Amino acid sequence: MVVRERGWRRKLVPGDGPLARVPPLAAFLVVAALFVTGVIVGGMVGALLLAALAVLVGLLLAAAWPLLAPPDRALRLVVLLVVVAVAALQLA
Numbered sequence: 001m002v003v004r005e006r007g008w009r010r011k012l013v014p015g016d017g018p019l020a021r022v023p024p025l026a027a028f029l030v031v032a033a034l035f036v037t038g039v040i041v042g043g044m045v046g047a048l049l050l051a052a053l054a055v056l057v058g059l060l061l062a063a064a065w066p067l068l069a070p071p072d073r074a075l076r077l078v079v080l081l082v083v084v085a086v087a088a089l090q091l092a
Helices: 024-041 043-067 070-091
Strands: none
Touching (some): 024 043, 024 070, 043 070
């Protein structure tokens, strides 16, 4: 049976790897800062920042995929697609 701890104090991923030591609030702030900066800067630089964010989100999704329930997977895929779409719009 898998017990899921909720809240800001839980680990991002179980285990002793590097992501297990990252506070969830810090991860959120880094992601939010990259997204907002990419949208505000715009153009090629903004698109590159958002593309870097999409790669990071994709890597985290791939690493956590086996641990996620199907609704959690779907939500994270939607977030990834939104970031990719916003990055593509920055080039238009």
